[in-house]
Amino acid sequence: MIAQRLAPRSAPEVGDALRQCAQSGEAVRVEGGDTLRAMGYEPDRATIPLSMTKVHGIVAHEYHDLTCAVRAGTRLAAFDAELAERGQFVPLDAPLRAKATVGGTLAAGWLSPRRHLYGRARDAVIGTQTVLADGTLVHAGGMVVKNVTGYDMSKLYVGSFGTLGVLVQANFKTLPLPAVRRVLLAPLPEGTRDRAAAQLWALPVAPAAAICVEGFRKAIDGSDGIDGRAFVLLEGSQSLVDRATREIRSALGRAGVPETAIVDTGAGASFERVLDACIEGLGERSLSFRVLGDPATVVSRAVSARDAAHRCELFTDLLFDVMNGDVLLRVSDRDARTFDAKAEAFDDALTALEPRRAIVGGNARIRTALDPWGDPPQAIERMRALKAGFDPLRVLNPGRFVGRI
């Protein structure tokens, strides 16, 4: 083995490391902040960890152009702070912002609850620099906000789970920071959820995020009761946020929800706790599943998934995203010893309902025995061919992605 652990400091050093690996027949497991460790298969051959956290820092913030360039190992929180100095942000969300990196978030294709408003992370990317498996550094896109020069290769690298290349830099278009961020919390008993979700989806002023929470105790603000809560994040000008607040109160009132609390101070931190909860585990006695789908069916899909867990005698903590249709379900048991068998039964039941569910969090031992991605997509053979074309020696995250790519 060429090293116990690789920690390059620059794009050329990443190239050197990969060339060495290719020559000596070894493979790497690419790591950012290591926050999404629960996702994906274990590598199907021995790997050397390749940590990207030393390839960090902002390369340029062209704030008059609303663009920036950042190295992949930069932590999301540090990235936020730097952009905020000029009153800007990139809508790049993932759990554990203080640890999570820009490159890791992009590679994992993590989907933000704010994407219905600001677009997906991939939509904010205007260029990338990527080191391919043979050590070659390639550029895609550029530093302009509109670009159709050749294939948009960044789309391929973002969301490829580090299996086609190692992202070393990403260029983004930035947005002006909203003047006001506000969180609204309201109790949401089960009988009100269908109507409340429909009302939130139809609001004239779309919230930045609208999530229904059941459980998660103190992990999420206001979700200390089993009855559940609505968590709504508003972003915009003072007058717009005030108007949205009035409209949400009256919309939720129509759905039978009596009271709405306002959190103005620490709204950002409050939203971050929602993101963190998506992968938060309970030692070896929990797993978190993510199911993507249509906004129109989100309530019924959430209920079906949760009820399936209850039939397996598991405890549940549930989040569902009204604006995007995502369901996030954490299942757990009191004891790790009883958890594994129940979780296996539940996974069968959930997979029957949602063949493409993904495992996103949890440390239970059973995790490695379950399929982390669910059924591969129809175009899986094309994806395999791309992997073979880009990484024929299977140096990068071998076997970790969908269909064991």
Added chain:
Amino acid sequence: MVEISDSRLVPRLIDALGADAVKASPEDLDVYAFDAYSQGRRPDAVVLPSSTRDVAAAVKIARDCGAPIVPRGAGTGLCGGAAPAAGGVVFSMARMNRVLELDVKNRRAHVQPGLINFELSAQAAPAGLFYAPDPSSQRACTIGGNIGTNAGGPHCLSYGTTVNHVLGLEIVDESGEIERTWVEQSGYDLTGTLVGSEGTLGITCSAWVRLLRLPEAVRVWLAAFADVESASAAVSAIVGSGIVPTALEMLDRLAITAVEAAFACGYPTDAGAVLLIECAGFADDLDAYESAMHRCAIDCGALSWRSARSQQERDALWAGRKGALGATGRIAPNYYIQDVVVPRTKLPAALETVATACASRGIQVANVFHAGDGNLHPLLLYDRSVPKQTAAVIDAGNDILQAAVELGGTISGEHGIGFEKRGTLTRVFSTDDLAAMARVRDVFDPRRSLNPEKIFPSGASCAEIPR
């Protein structure tokens, strides 16, 4: 170039699709040798499929006969993307032009590729929805063609380009197999990779696209300036102030003159440049935006600031912008439109290069462009019948491309590469960068039968002179 000598091609296509869906007479084929940029080679056949199955069947036949495959929307492309560079079979998607499903509940639509861009918004409007990408040719161009070029339009400043609105695709690949992609699905983002690939990776047979809710309020303003420099400064000031308008367009003096002569839409003819600004959203915000943007404009020396007071006035101001290309016909019989992007703050330098490149060759130039995106569209006006003018236009266009690259920009913002710009791709990308793109091409189209001689540079350029 491949010579198609397989005499079975046309009969087999007719067998599979019916005589009504195959064109093979020389006069019909000549029509399909062109797109809005140029003349390619006369194709060997044109098919007009009615279904994905038709497309798949025709692809298999073309493949058996060794014929290149050239997908075509409305042929409005400005870089030769739909003109057959090597003959073969043109796949006109004109008959696959329906909205298959308008999913109001999830705010999206499933559409066929031949659907006219404008039709989609028209059909979605009763549900309070619209399709955001709006190229200037939107009353003629198709969604499939838009997907091929990742088309933009004036409103992509805040809404994003086509790729930001495509949720999933159904394509037929070079072997005639049907493949489906969806953007929010585990696995590689094939959807994002296919959009903008100019028909070189597959033929789009249907697409799921996102629809947005019609804005509650829309305002349009016209700011006049003495010259393009002060108008450019205002663009930077507005964007830098934290406002991202829905559209931020600039027209220079010659464009204003042409537009006013054609449409009398109310642009001040004594101005050196105007900014057409649109904000869509909520009434309270728009008042605040107006005062902030007005201040930016005045600070940058605006001569006047006008607010369109009615839908009619808004439409008139937009009619000038959207009709600007045609209006230049009053000045010269031919135009060549260039499409480059620079960082927004580099607009003054880029415009200066455009002026110099044209003036030094005695070419008139009108600028009508997406200033907010830094996306320039100089219209080089000339007369093809005057010897040497065409060559001078091509030289000037070349200088403009080079300047954009040197200013940190790129050689196409929304029109694509086609065969017009394939020779210049190496100014932006290294051999390694292009080799990575070629790996993708190898996976989708190893035989190079899909829209050959497009995008990728080659030793010999097939590009004809622009019309």
